[in-house]
Amino acid sequence: xxETVISVKNxxxxxxxxxxxxxxxxxxxxxxxxxxxxxxxxxxxxxIRILSGLSSPTSGEVTVAxxxxxxxxxxxxxxxxxxxxxxxxxxxxxxxENIILYGGIYGMKIGVIRxxxxxxxxxxxxxxxxxRIIADLPLGLRQKLAFSVAVLHNPKIVFLDEPTGGVDxxxxxxxxxxxxxxxxxxxxxxxxxxxxxxxxxxxxxSIMNEGRIVALDTPGNLKxxxxxxxxxxxxxxxxxxxxNKN
Amino acid sequence: MRTILxxxxxxxxxxxxxxxxxxxxxxxxxxxxxxxxxxxxFEIKNINLCIIDKDMSAESxxxxxxxxxxxxxxVRKMTFSEQEGDNMLYRDACTMVLNIPSGFGKELGRxxxxxxxxxxxxxxxxxxxxxxxxxxxxxxxxxxxxxxDKGMMAAVTAVxxxxxxxxxxxxEKLDYNFYMLPGILVVLVTAIGFLLAxxxxxxxxxxxxxxxxxxxxxxKYQFMIAKMVPFLIxxxxxxxxxxxxxxxxxxxxxxxxxLLLFLGSSIFLVAVLGLALFVSTFSASxxxxxxxxxxxxxxxxxxxxxxxxxxxxxxxxxRFDLVNxxxxxxxxxxxVMLKGSTISDISTDLISLTVIAFAFTALAVRKYRxxx
Amino acid sequence: xxxxxxxxxxxxxxxxxxxxxxxxxFGIPVAQILIFGFAVSTEIKNANIAFLDFSNDEITRRIEDxxxxxxxxxxxxxxxxxxxxxxxxxxxxVREVIVFEKDFSxxxxxxxxxxxxxxxxxxxxxxxxLVTNYTLAITTAFTQxxxxxxxxxxxxxxxxxxxxxxxxxxxxxxxxxxxxxxxxILICALMTxxxxxxxxxxxxxxxxxxxxxxxxxxxxxxxxPYFLLSFIxxxxxxxxxxxxxxxxxxGSLVLLLLESMLYILMSLSLGxxxxxxxxxxxxxxxxxxxxxxxxxILLSGFIYPIENxxxxxxxxxxxIPPRYFIIIIKNIMIKGTGFLYVWKQTAVxxxxxxxxIGVSIRKFKIRLQ
Numbered sequence: 001x002x003e004t005v006i007s008v009k010n011x012x013x014x015x016x017x018x019x020x021x022x023x024x025x026x027x028x029x030x031x032x033x034x035x036x037x038x039x040x041x042x043x044x045x046x047x048i049r050i051l052s053g054l055s056s057p058t059s060g061e062v063t064v065a066x067x068x069x070x071x072x073x074x075x076x077x078x079x080x081x082x083x084x085x086x087x088x089x090x091x092x093x094x095x096x097e098n099i100i101l102y103g104g105i106y107g108m109k110i111g112v113i114r115x116x117x118x119x120x121x122x123x124x125x126x127x128x129x130x131x132r133i134i135a136d137l138p139l140g141l142r143q144k145l146a147f148s149v150a151v152l153h154n155p156k157i158v159f160l161d162e163p164t165g166g167v168d169x170x171x172x173x174x175x176x177x178x179x180x181x182x183x184x185x186x187x188x189x190x191x192x193x194x195x196x197x198x199x200x201x202x203x204x205x206s207i208m209n210e211g212r213i214v215a216l217d218t219p220g221n222l223k224x225x226x227x228x229x230x231x232x233x234x235x236x237x238x239x240x241x242x243x244n245k246n
Numbered sequence: 247m248r249t250i251l252x253x254x255x256x257x258x259x260x261x262x263x264x265x266x267x268x269x270x271x272x273x274x275x276x277x278x279x280x281x282x283x284x285x286x287x288f289e290i291k292n293i294n295l296c297i298i299d300k301d302m303s304a305e306s307x308x309x310x311x312x313x314x315x316x317x318x319x320x321v322r323k324m325t326f327s328e329q330e331g332d333n334m335l336y337r338d339a340c341t342m343v344l345n346i347p348s349g350f351g352k353e354l355g356r357x358x359x360x361x362x363x364x365x366x367x368x369x370x371x372x373x374x375x376x377x378x379x380x381x382x383x384x385x386x387x388x389x390x391x392x393x394x395d396k397g398m399m400a401a402v403t404a405v406x407x408x409x410x411x412x413x414x415x416x417x418e419k420l421d422y423n424f425y426m427l428p429g430i431l432v433v434l435v436t437a438i439g440f441l442l443a444x445x446x447x448x449x450x451x452x453x454x455x456x457x458x459x460x461x462x463x464x465x466k467y468q469f470m471i472a473k474m475v476p477f478l479i480x481x482x483x484x485x486x487x488x489x490x491x492x493x494x495x496x497x498x499x500x501x502x503x504x505l506l507l508f509l510g511s512s513i514f515l516v517a518v519l520g521l522a523l524f525v526s527t528f529s530a531s532x533x534x535x536x537x538x539x540x541x542x543x544x545x546x547x548x549x550x551x552x553x554x555x556x557x558x559x560x561x562x563x564x565r566f567d568l569v570n571x572x573x574x575x576x577x578x579x580x581x582v583m584l585k586g587s588t589i590s591d592i593s594t595d596l597i598s599l600t601v602i603a604f605a606f607t608a609l610a611v612r613k614y615r616x617x618x
Numbered sequence: 619x620x621x622x623x624x625x626x627x628x629x630x631x632x633x634x635x636x637x638x639x640x641x642x643x644f645g646i647p648v649a650q651i652l653i654f655g656f657a658v659s660t661e662i663k664n665a666n667i668a669f670l671d672f673s674n675d676e677i678t679r680r681i682e683d684x685x686x687x688x689x690x691x692x693x694x695x696x697x698x699x700x701x702x703x704x705x706x707x708x709x710x711x712v713r714e715v716i717v718f719e720k721d722f723s724x725x726x727x728x729x730x731x732x733x734x735x736x737x738x739x740x741x742x743x744x745x746x747x748l749v750t751n752y753t754l755a756i757t758t759a760f761t762q763x764x765x766x767x768x769x770x771x772x773x774x775x776x777x778x779x780x781x782x783x784x785x786x787x788x789x790x791x792x793x794x795x796x797x798x799x800x801x802x803i804l805i806c807a808l809m810t811x812x813x814x815x816x817x818x819x820x821x822x823x824x825x826x827x828x829x830x831x832x833x834x835x836x837x838x839x840x841x842x843p844y845f846l847l848s849f850i851x852x853x854x855x856x857x858x859x860x861x862x863x864x865x866x867x868x869g870s871l872v873l874l875l876l877e878s879m880l881y882i883l884m885s886l887s888l889g890x891x892x893x894x895x896x897x898x899x900x901x902x903x904x905x906x907x908x909x910x911x912x913x914x915i916l917l918s919g920f921i922y923p924i925e926n927x928x929x930x931x932x933x934x935x936x937x938i939p940p941r942y943f944i945i946i947i948k949n950i951m952i953k954g955t956g957f958l959y960v961w962k963q964t965a966v967x968x969x970x971x972x973x974x975i976g977v978s979i980r981k982f983k984i985r986l987q
Contacts, residue, residue, distance in 0.1 A: 052461050055618045073617045074463070082461040086454045092263045093256065104252030105462050133263070266901050274908055281934065282916050285927045292925055309775070335782060337959060338945075341925075359776040368781035369952050370792045372660035372748065373923055378779055379751040385775050386758075392775070410757050411733065412750050414740030415707060425742055430912065437908055445900055530638070533812055536903045537642040540804060543911070544650060549657055553921050555745040557664040557692075557713070563657035577710055584741035587708040 003030040005157055005188050006051060011060035013046050020046040022211035024060070028157075028190060033183045035202030036192040037231070039239065042208040044192040045085070045161055051190065052082050052159045065156045078106075081150035081158040081187075085165060087142050089149065091135040095126060098134065099149060106153035120148050140171035144178065151182055158182065160191040164198065176201050196232035205231065209239045249464055253472030257446075261476060267442065275434040275484050276491060279427065283496060286426040293377045294340040296323045298331050303351025305360070312388055313344075318380045331365070341367045342377055354392065416501075416584050423496045428579040429552040431488040435481045435511075436518055436547070436572060441539050443477045444522035448535045451526075460616040467611045474519040474607075481515045482508065501586030510578040510592065513599045517571040520606030527613045546572045574599045621831060625839040633843050643809075647801045647851050648858060654797045655863050659789035660921075662748050666692045666712040670700065673722035681734070684760055685716070690752050707739045713749050714738045783952050794859050795947040796920035799940045802848060802878075803885040803914060807906040809844045810889030815902035818893070833982040837975070841886045848882045849875075868954030877950065877964060881943045884967050887974035888939070894981040914940045942966050 006028035013021040020043045028034045038044045049055040051064055053073030062069040065079040089098045096117055103113035121127045124144055134142060143163060151158050160179075164172045176198070183189050183203075191202070199205045199219050207215040215222055215238055219231050226234045262268055295313060299306050313319045322340050325331060331343040345363040354360040364381065368374040417425070450456040459469060485508075492498045525542065529535035548554075549563060550572035556564065567573040574595045581587035589596075634640060667685070671678050686693050694712055697703065706712045717735035719725070726732040736753050738746045784791045817823040826836050852875070859865040867874055889906060896902035916922060917931065918940035924931065935941045942963035949955040957964070 049618075053617055054457065054460055077461060077463045080461070082458070084454065084457050088453075088455045088458040090256065090260065090455055091453075092260050097256070097259055101252055101256050102462070105249055105464055107249070107463075266897070267904070270904060278912055282912065285931045285934070286916055286922055290926060294925075336953060336955065338949075354775070362775060362777045364777050364779045366779060366781050368784040368787055369948055370923060371784060371787040371789045374781055374784075375787065376747060376751065379755070381777070385777060389775055410736065410754060410761075412736035412738065412754065414738050414746055414750075415703075417740030417746075430916075433912055434908070437911065441903065441907060445903065449900070531636075532899050532903070533816070534636075534639050534642070536808060536812065536907070537639060537646060537805075540808065540907060541642070541646045541649070544801075545653060548654060553915070554658050554660050555662065555665070555742070555748070557666070557745075558659045558661050559657050580741050581708060581710055585708045585739075587710075591709045
C-alpha cells in the first residue's frame with residue numbers, strides 16, 4: 001500500500017511573472033484518497049492540470065503512474081481518469097452515448113462497454129435515464145455520471161477537480177461514498193476542493209496557499225498539531241493568521 | 247482507428263441533435279441556389295436609351311427604328327433637349343444617350359460620314375463597354391445597309407474586307423446558368439463547411455469539453471480527422487443534391503466524368519476544413535472565429551475567379567490564388583462539367599489542391615495542443 | 619437614464635477589452651477594400667489566347683501583332699491544327715483561339731474577302747463576351763484602317779463615345795461602393811445578432827430582463843457601441859478610398875455620412891431581429907453570415923446589374939436592403955447627386971429599419987410574458 005503513484009519534486013509553474021505553483025513537493029500512494037485543499041486561486045487547479053498532462057510545468061520533476069509528466073504527458077493519459085470542474089460530458093448526447101464514447105476512446109471493446117453501461121446504470125439507479133440527454137439531467141446525476149465515466153476504464157489514478165461544486169449536501173455525501181468505493185478497489189483518488197469539511201473524508205490532505213504547500217499530513221494529525229477540532233480551523237490558522245479567532 | 251470512428255459517431259450525433267443546423271445545412275444551399283442561379287447574368291438586356299434627335303431625317307428615323315427593334319435596347323425617351331438627356335442619365339432613367347445632330351441625314355446622303363455622340367453611364371464599366379459594343383453591332387449592320395442602298399457594293403468588294411465570325415464553344419448560346427450554378431453551389435458549401443467546422447471546434451473550447459478530450463489518450467490527428475469527416479460527408483451530400491437539382495431544374499450539362507467532380511470536391515473540402523480547424527486554434531471565442539472566418543471566406547470567394555475573370559487580377563493577386571482552394575475547385579468544376587475535361591487535363595489543379603489540403607490539415611494538427 | 623448610460627458603458631468596455639475582435643472589426647473592412655479595390659476587376663488583362671494561322675503571311679502577322687500589342691492578351695504558343703483547340707480549352711490554357719484561313723493575304727487582296735474566326739471558350743460567358751468584344755474591336759479597327767483609303771466618300775455612321783462619371787472605365791468605381799455595402803451589413807448584423815444571442819445562450823439575458831431597464835433600452839444599449847464603431851469604420855473606409863483609389867465623393871459628404879448612419883442603423887436592427895429568432899450563437903452566426911452573404915453579393919446589384927435579371931428579380935431584390943444603399947452610395951459618391959435623387963431609397967431604408975426594430979421589440983415583449 002505504500003507504492004508511490006505520484007511523485008512531485010520542486011514543481012514550479014509560472015504564467016509570465018505570476019508564480020502559480022511555487023516549489024511543490026509531495027508524494028501520493030496507491031489506493032489513497034489524497035485531498036488537495038486551498039482557497040480559490042491558490043494554485044490547486046494549476047497543479048492538477050500538470051499532473052493530468054493538460055499543462056506543462058515550468059520546471060521540476062513530476063512522475064505520474066511511473067511516467068515523466070514533463071516530457072511524456074501523453075503516456076499518462078492512458079492510465080488516468082479526469083473529472084473537471086464543469087463535469088464535462090457532452091450536453092447534447094445521452095447518458096448512454098457519452099459512456100460509449102469514452103469507453104471507445106479508452107480502447108475498451110464494444111462488448112465490454114455495453115456490459116459496463118448496463119452495470120453502471122443499474123448501480124447508479126439511472127436505468128431510466130439511459131437515453132436522456134445530459135442537459136436534461138439534474139446536477140447531482142451529472143456529477144455522479146461524470147465520475148463514473150472518469151473511472152470507466154479502470155485507471156490507476158483518477159483526478160477530480162472541484163467535483164462537488166454547486167451540489168447539495170446529500171448528493172455530496174453520496175458522491176464521497178462513490179469515491180470510497182473506488183479507492184478501496186485500488187484506484188488512487190486525487191481530489192481538489194475548497195470545501196474544508198471534505199478534507200475529513202481524505203486519507204491525507206495538503207493545504208495550498210498562494211502557490212505553496214503549507215501543510216501536508218493526515219487530517220487527524222493536522223488537527224492535533226494545531227489543537228483544533230476541524231480542518232477548517234487548521235486552514236484558518238495557517239492561511240489567514242490575521243483572522244485568528246481565539 | 248476505432249477511436250476515430252467513435253469520435254465521428256459523436257460528431258454526427260451532435261449535428262443530428264441540433265435541429266436548426268441539421269436542417270439548415272441542406273435547406274440553405276438548395277434554396278439559395280434555386281433562387282440565385284437565374285439571377286446571375288452579365289447578359290445585357292433592356293439597355294435604356296434616351297435619344298436626342300435633332301435631325302428628324304429618314305436616316306435618323308431608320309436608325310431609331312433599328313434600335314427599337316433590337317432586343318438589347320429599349321428606347322425610353324425621345325427629346326430635343328440635351329439637358330434632358332443629361333438629366334435622364336443622372337437620374338438613372340436611362341443608361342445611354344444618343345445625340346443625333348441636325349444634318350446627320352444630309353451628310354449621309356452626300357456619302358459623308360455621319361457623326362453621332364453617345365453618352366454612357368460608365369459607373370459599371372463592364373456593362374458600359376458591353377453596351378457600347380452592342381450599339382456598335384447595330385451600327386455596323388446599318389452601315390452595311392447604307393452602302394448597299396447607295397449601290398456601293400461594288401466599292402465594297404473592291405475594298406478588302408475581313409470577314410470576322412465568332413463562335414462560343416461549349417456554351418453556344420452563352421447561357422449563364424451553366425456557368426454560375428457550380429460556382430454558387432461551391433460558394434455555399436464552402437461557407438457552410440468552413441463556418442460550422444470552425445465554430446464547432448471553438449465551441450468545445452468555450453464550454454470546456456475539449457479538456458475532457460485532451461486528457462484522454464486520443465491523438466491530435468484523430469481528433470482533427472473526426473472533426474472534419476462529418477462536414478466532408480455533409481458537404482459532398484450537399485453538392486450531390488445541388489448538382490442533381492441543377493440538372494433537373496436548370497438542365498445544366500454534364501459533359502465530364504462525375505467521379506472526377508467528386509474527387510476534386512472531396513480534396514477541396516478537406517482543404518477548407520483543414521484551414522477552418524487551423525484558424526480555430528487561434529480563436530478564443532466563437533465571436534472571434536466568426537469574424538476571421540468571414541474575412542477568409544469573402545477574400546477566397548471573391549478572388550477565386552467565380553464572379554470576375556482570373557486573368558484580370560494583378561500578378562500579386564494571381565499568386566495569392568495559388569493557395570486559394572476555391573480557385574482550383576471552380577476551375578475543376580467548370581472544366582469537368584462544361585467542357586468534359588479528363589483527369590489529365592485537371593491533374594495539375596488536383597495536385598495543387600491536394601498539396602494545399604495536406605498543408606492546411608497538417609498545420610491544424612501541429613498547432614493544436616493537447617498539453618498547454 | 620443613468621442606468622441606461624451605465625449599461626452602454628458596460629457594453630463598450632466589454633468590446634474594447636476584446637482586443638483581438640477589435641482589430642478584426644477595423645481590420646476587415648480596411649483589408650477588404652484594399653484587396654478588392656486592387657485585386658478584382660472586370661476588365662480584361664492578360665487573357666491567354668492562341669493563334670491558328672494557316673497562312674502565316676504579312677497581313678496575318680500584322681493583325682496578330684496588333685492584337686498582342688493592345689496589352690489585353692497574352693500570346694501562348696501557336697497551334698497547327700484544328701484538333702488542338704479542344705485540348706487547349708479543356709486544359710483551361712487559353713480563352714480564345716483566332717483562326718486565319720489559308721492564303722489569307724492573297725484572298726483579301728485579289729478577291730476582296732478573307733475570313734478570320736474568333737473561337738472563344740464559352741464556359742465562362744462573361745469573360746468570353748469581354749474577350750471576344752475586345753478582339754472584335756481590334757480586328758474591326760484594323761479592317762477599317764485597311765479600307766480607309768477606299769472608303770472616303772462612303773456613308774458610314776461614325777459614333778463617338780463619352781463615358782460619363784467614370785471616364786477611365788475603372789471597375790473599382792463599382793466595386794468599392796459594393797464592397798462597402800456588403801461588409802457593413804454583414805459586420806453589423808453579425809455583431810448585434812451574436813452579442814444578443816450570446817446572452818440568451820449563456821443565460822445572462824434573464825438577468826438583463828429582470829433589471830429595471832426597459833426592453834427598448836436594452837436593445838439600444840447593445841446597439842450603441844457598435845453603431846459608433848461602424849461609423850468610425852465608414853469614415854476610415856471613405857478616407858482610404860479617397861487616398862488610395864482617388865475615389866471621389868463628388869456629392870455632399872454630410873449627406874453620405876447621414877445615409878451611412880441610416881444604413882448602419884438598419885443593419886444593426888437587422889442583426890437584432892436575427893437574434894430574436896436565434897436560440898444560440900451558432901444559429902445567429904449562421905443566419906447572419908450564410909443567410910445574408912451570397913444573396914447580398916448576387917442580388918444587390920453589386921456585381922450583376924439588377925436590370926439584367928429576369929423581371930421577377932426586381933421584386934426579389936426589392937426586399938434586400940443593400941440594393942438600395944448601393945444606389946445611394948453610387949449616386950452620391952460618383953455622380954454627385956443630392957438628396958432629391960435618393961430620397962426614395964432613403965425612405966425605403968427608413969421603413970425597413972423601423973420594421974426591424976418594431977418586430978424585435980414585439981418579440982422581446984412576448985418573451986417577457
